[in-house]
Amino acid sequence: MSRTPDRTTSRPRVLILGGGFGGVGAARELSGADVDVTLVDQHDYHTFQPLLYQVATDLLEPPTVGHSLRDLFDDEDNVTIHEARVSAIDLDRREVEFADMAPLGYDYLVLGLGAKVNFFGVDGAAEHAHPLYTLPDAIRLRDHVLERWEAADRDPALVEDGALSVVIVGGGATGIESAGALAELYRSIFTKDYPSLPQDSARIVLVEAGPSLLPMFKADLRSYTRQALEKRGVEVLTDEVVASIEPTRVSLKSGTVLRAHTVIWGAGLEAVPLTETLGVELQRGGRVVTAPDLSIPGHPEVFVVGDIAWIPGEDDHALPQLGSVALQSGGAAGKNAARRVEGKDTIPFSYHDKGTMATIGRGAAVVQMPHGRTLKGRTASLAWGAVHLALLSTGEDRAKALLDWTWAGFTHERPGRISVSADDK
Amino acid sequence: MSRTPDRTTSRPRVLILGGGFGGVGAARELSGADVDVTLVDQHDYHTFQPLLYQVATDLLEPPTVGHSLRDLFDDEDNVTIHEARVSAIDLDRREVEFADMAPLGYDYLVLGLGAKVNFFGVDGAAEHAHPLYTLPDAIRLRDHVLERWEAADRDPALVEDGALSVVIVGGGATGIESAGALAELYRSIFTKDYPSLPQDSARIVLVEAGPSLLPMFKADLRSYTRQALEKRGVEVLTDEVVASIEPTRVSLKSGTVLRAHTVIWGAGLEAVPLTETLGVELQRGGRVVTAPDLSIPGHPEVFVVGDIAWIPGEDDHALPQLGSVALQSGGAAGKNAARRVEGKDTIPFSYHDKGTMATIGRGAAVVQMPHGRTLKGRTASLAWGAVHLALLSTGEDRAKALLDWTWAGFTHERPGRISVSADDK
Numbered sequence: 001m002s003r004t005p006d007r008t009t010s011r012p013r014v015l016i017l018g019g020g021f022g023g024v025g026a027a028r029e030l031s032g033a034d035v036d037v038t039l040v041d042q043h044d045y046h047t048f049q050p051l052l053y054q055v056a057t058d059l060l061e062p063p064t065v066g067h068s069l070r071d072l073f074d075d076e077d078n079v080t081i082h083e084a085r086v087s088a089i090d091l092d093r094r095e096v097e098f099a100d101m102a103p104l105g106y107d108y109l110v111l112g113l114g115a116k117v118n119f120f121g122v123d124g125a126a127e128h129a130h131p132l133y134t135l136p137d138a139i140r141l142r143d144h145v146l147e148r149w150e151a152a153d154r155d156p157a158l159v160e161d162g163a164l165s166v167v168i169v170g171g172g173a174t175g176i177e178s179a180g181a182l183a184e185l186y187r188s189i190f191t192k193d194y195p196s197l198p199q200d201s202a203r204i205v206l207v208e209a210g211p212s213l214l215p216m217f218k219a220d221l222r223s224y225t226r227q228a229l230e231k232r233g234v235e236v237l238t239d240e241v242v243a244s245i246e247p248t249r250v251s252l253k254s255g256t257v258l259r260a261h262t263v264i265w266g267a268g269l270e271a272v273p274l275t276e277t278l279g280v281e282l283q284r285g286g287r288v289v290t291a292p293d294l295s296i297p298g299h300p301e302v303f304v305v306g307d308i309a310w311i312p313g314e315d316d317h318a319l320p321q322l323g324s325v326a327l328q329s330g331g332a333a334g335k336n337a338a339r340r341v342e343g344k345d346t347i348p349f350s351y352h353d354k355g356t357m358a359t360i361g362r363g364a365a366v367v368q369m370p371h372g373r374t375l376k377g378r379t380a381s382l383a384w385g386a387v388h389l390a391l392l393s394t395g396e397d398r399a400k401a402l403l404d405w406t407w408a409g410f411t412h413e414r415p416g417r418i419s420v421s422a423d424d425k
Numbered sequence: 426m427s428r429t430p431d432r433t434t435s436r437p438r439v440l441i442l443g444g445g446f447g448g449v450g451a452a453r454e455l456s457g458a459d460v461d462v463t464l465v466d467q468h469d470y471h472t473f474q475p476l477l478y479q480v481a482t483d484l485l486e487p488p489t490v491g492h493s494l495r496d497l498f499d500d501e502d503n504v505t506i507h508e509a510r511v512s513a514i515d516l517d518r519r520e521v522e523f524a525d526m527a528p529l530g531y532d533y534l535v536l537g538l539g540a541k542v543n544f545f546g547v548d549g550a551a552e553h554a555h556p557l558y559t560l561p562d563a564i565r566l567r568d569h570v571l572e573r574w575e576a577a578d579r580d581p582a583l584v585e586d587g588a589l590s591v592v593i594v595g596g597g598a599t600g601i602e603s604a605g606a607l608a609e610l611y612r613s614i615f616t617k618d619y620p621s622l623p624q625d626s627a628r629i630v631l632v633e634a635g636p637s638l639l640p641m642f643k644a645d646l647r648s649y650t651r652q653a654l655e656k657r658g659v660e661v662l663t664d665e666v667v668a669s670i671e672p673t674r675v676s677l678k679s680g681t682v683l684r685a686h687t688v689i690w691g692a693g694l695e696a697v698p699l700t701e702t703l704g705v706e707l708q709r710g711g712r713v714v715t716a717p718d719l720s721i722p723g724h725p726e727v728f729v730v731g732d733i734a735w736i737p738g739e740d741d742h743a744l745p746q747l748g749s750v751a752l753q754s755g756g757a758a759g760k761n762a763a764r765r766v767e768g769k770d771t772i773p774f775s776y777h778d779k780g781t782m783a784t785i786g787r788g789a790a791v792v793q794m795p796h797g798r799t800l801k802g803r804t805a806s807l808a809w810g811a812v813h814l815a816l817l818s819t820g821e822d823r824a825k826a827l828l829d830w831t832w833a834g835f836t837h838e839r840p841g842r843i844s845v846s847a848d849d850k
Binding site: 044061063068070071074080082083084098100101102146150153154155192193194196 | 469486488493495496499505507508509523525526527571575578579580617618619621
């Protein structure tokens with residue numbers, strides 16, 4: 001039995017699953033429209049994923065990167081939020097079941113459930129490596145790194161065992177940004193916080209299976225990135241594949257064994273398992289193949305957005321799993337749902353590439369612009385800051401991020417760097 | 426075997442146990458002195474306890490109230506920090522053992538281990554009530570309240586069972602401030618965040634065993650406090666004693682049973698059990714009785730400060746367990762340790778009462794000044810803000826607290842209100 005809507009209404013019901021960039025983009029587009037929108041996420045917050053690595057390295061505080069979904073839509077009378085876990089989707093009956101809430105029917109569905117980290121079957125990776133896809137991931141990683149430094153402070157013999165060393169798997173944006181931010185945290189902060197620990201025993205090793213970092217960027221940016229990381233003390237290993245991960249050791253297929261108590265996994269995504277139950281066409285990584293208007297072929301009332309979607313781009317490639325693609329596809333799905341409600345034809349989605357950035361450290365970033373243009377160094381770094389400030393959701397958060405960044409920039413200090421968990425005594 | 430100090434030195438070793446107001450006050454006093462100071466706390470942060478209720482009610486973010494101990498003393502070459510748990514103190518051998526670190530010997534010891542919450546043997550209190558003495562306490566309480574509102578949003582039948590209702594036990598400052606802040610959170614924020622839930626079913630009930638709230642304050646402040654709380658929708662029950670607490674029910678000795686899924690315990694402290702192993706005179710609540718100079722009689726090399734200490738005040742009463750007493754006694758202990766190192770006599774500790782405050786809500790607070798003067802209402806509220814801003818440890822935190830308060834004051838919005846734990850997926 002489906003849950004009765006809170007208000008008696010005959011307006012079309014749009015159900016949005018997922019409160020990431022895709023779901024929020026769709027809900028924003030539909031706010032004020034003549035529909036009843038319900039957005040359901042397993043958390044009560046929206047995550048600004050591009051900055052997760054800054055939470056993991058203690059540059060930003062969690063509330064700056066996670067924003068209350070209820071707050072985002074407080075002023076939208078036609079948007080209702082629930083925190084619940086999807087357990088089943090029945091496209092034929094147009095109904096969604098939840099593990100902890102009564103089912104919801106819909107007239108239109110926007111599917112934005114995101115992805116999960118793909119460990120590619122590497123032995124021990126799921127158990128011991130730290131992914132960086134969710135806010136709890138970032139907090140766990142931060143707490144783990146701090147805990148290892150405190151442990152080494154109590155027992156310096158742990159240093160030689162690799163307590164302070166970190167292996168980062170994957171030379172994409174997540175790996176690059178984590179390595180750069182970690183190097184900065186280590187060299188500028190931990191040298192002061194742990195003066196008795198030997199900093200040169202704190203290795204940061206970036207392992208990439210392919211021949212170069214940031215394969216999607218142009219050659220000059222790739223070599224700049226490598227140089228900038230190495231200048232900051234990061235050891236870059238390319239053409240090296242991780243064979244297995246233990247709590248304190250990373251074994252490479254080449255035979256090298258790295259001593260490291262922390263492993264960051266920045267190596268890929270796969271769709272949530274739920275996609276396999278939909279009975280629709282899936283592509284590599286379990287992503288749901290969309291029509292040009294983002295609907296599922298045969299289900300014009302269902303739109304798929306963000307990381308869970310395989311959205312056709314140029315040359316039979318899918319659009320990349322980026323925040324900007326998720327936000328734009330969410331908005332387009334919302335618009336197409338509204339057009340269908342109004343009896344209009346849907347519009348094919350067209351992604352506007354405004355550039356892809358990765359930041360390496362203070363005054364060091366790379367930007368791949370459309371049409372082959374590139375930026376690097378301080379100019380790219382400033383561009384990066386401006387773009388992310390503009391994307392942060394509210395004025396309040398923007399002010400806080402600015403404050404954090406300003407302090408970090410001017411005083412070379414970082415806020416926070418305490419590890420506090422509700423599980424502590 | 427005692428741990429060898431990091432530097433070879435013949436300077437006197439001062440060991441400070443506890444990084445609260447007492448321990449930090451002592452370490453600050455000794456920074457730069459001709460001694461080696463080691464401060465050990467079970468966490469890597471100092472907690473600004475007077476504002477914990479604001480974390481619990483989501484007005485402040487945890488990093489604003491918890492500040493890195495290493496950061497506080499980064500610039501003090503003679504202060505070393507360790508995060509470790511004390512397991513035993515041997516006053517005769519002048520050595521402290523830790524659960525997770527090699528023992529440390531000392532020439533002078535400052536004991537500032539604080540207190541723990543006293544549940545006075547009330548059935549179910551330790552299991553189901555939320556104390557507010559530590560930062561993890563505050564985060565747990567915040568997450569629990571948010572979780573209950575989300576649960577009621579998924580299943581409105583929970584409302585009648587008391588899912589949204591809170592019982593606060595104890596009419597002292599912790600109880601008053603928690604009740605006032607919670608009322609504000611409920612009436613000004615949750616009404617917008619959960620528009621479909623019946624707000625009048627969200628009861629906030631303050632239970633006090635004595636005849637009035639804030640018994641240490643003067644009569645006009647006590648009656649003002651009650652009126653101000655009731656005006657904000659808090660139900661105040663005096664002369665009512667809690668008999669037992671279950672997960673969703675609070676039973677009073679009068680026979681009344683309150684339906685509430687959340688219970689806040691603001692009703693008293695007792696010393697940590699370790700004091701019983703010291704072989705020294707203890708007073709009510711297990712507090713260690715100090716000489717006028719804060720040393721332990723018979724142990725002139727040991728100073729006791731803050732909540733763990735029974736410091737003689739006027740009329741055979743001990744000084745109250747307040748942050749200001751802890752901070753001042755810590756500073757005095759540090760000074761006396763330094764005087765002993767220099768061969769000087771110690772000085773008796775004299776507490777300077779600058780007033781005790783409790784805040785009830787926006788523009789509503791009470792201040793009991795020395796010599797019987799009182800403030801209440803908006804004036805008291807402004808004084809409260811000024812005092813707490815001045816006490817916050819660094820410019821950075823002060824700027825952030827100011828930002829949070831400014832937003833809350835001007836826009837009636839609160840930051841955060843998301844519940845994110847490292848245990849989440």
